Amino acid sequence: GVKPVVLDAQTGVALDGDGVEGVLCIADSWPGQMRTVWGDHERFMETYFQQYPGYYFTGDGCRRDADGYYWITGRVDDVINVSGHRMGTAEVESALVAHEKVAEAAVVGYPHPLKGQGIYAYVTLMNGIEPSDGLRAELEKWVRTEIGPIAKPDLIQWAPGLPKTRSGKIMRRILRKIAEDDFAALGDISTLADPGVVDDLIENRMNRA
Known part of the structure; x- marks a missing residue:
């Protein structure tokens, strides 16, 4: 399955616990994951992987509420x-x-x-x-x-x-x-x-x- 993680937007540090807000990333690969952008692999890597090394960056802001549920707050x-x-x-x-x-x-x-x-x-x-x-x-x-x-x-x-x-x-x-x-x-x-x-x-x- 998909492993979501909330990172601090400025430092890229994973935020533990509930009641936190940052950017939504994925901590591991998953079936069906996009592998490139046709004719522009450099752009693909820059957009999704270079901003927060080690994570797939979705481009979404996110908060994890007190019950551990994830809420999309909008595009970054x-x-x-x-x-x-x-x-x-x-x-x-x-x-x-x-x-x-x-x-x-x-x-x-x-x-x-x-x-x-x-x-x-x-x-x-x-x-x-x-x-x-x-x-x-x-x-x-x-x-x-x-x-x-x-x-x-x-x-x-x-x-x-x-x-x-x-x-x-x-x-x-x-x-x-x-x-x-x-x-x-x-x-x-x-x-x-x-x-x-x-x-x-x-x-x-x-x-x-």
Whole structure:
């Protein structure tokens, strides 16, 4: 079977016991494990084996709870650095969608003059809920309560829809570009289920130069 292990993201040291959080790695090989990337074995080794020698790095953040269960906290490349604090965007998204008026949320980082990176949240509301500055403040307070002050979104943009592939995957690359006010080169958006949502997000972006 698979042997999961939680490592300290900075030191690469395996974290013992329960109630710990770090990055998810696999301590041994297993049947069906990918062996290479066709035509780019060097990239394969660099991505999955060199960052934490002796382990297969999944690319996921993870916590092991008090009962020994593993919880995926999000992709490590979806981690933003806010005032020196590393924070998974998935954690902020989970807090937002736990609010009764929120149907969906996507969180990305954007350049912030003081914090290094700020928290930019795209929020889709439940049917019948009208967006307002009051609701924006309510969601900011909600996240502060659920996670802490450091996780409060700096910018919340109302999003009637999010850019998704036909399989339902959110295209975060597009959301990052819009949040950075740098949408001149979004790349191919023809694969989106509804390319029209991109124009709406650009038109109503919160981080205008």
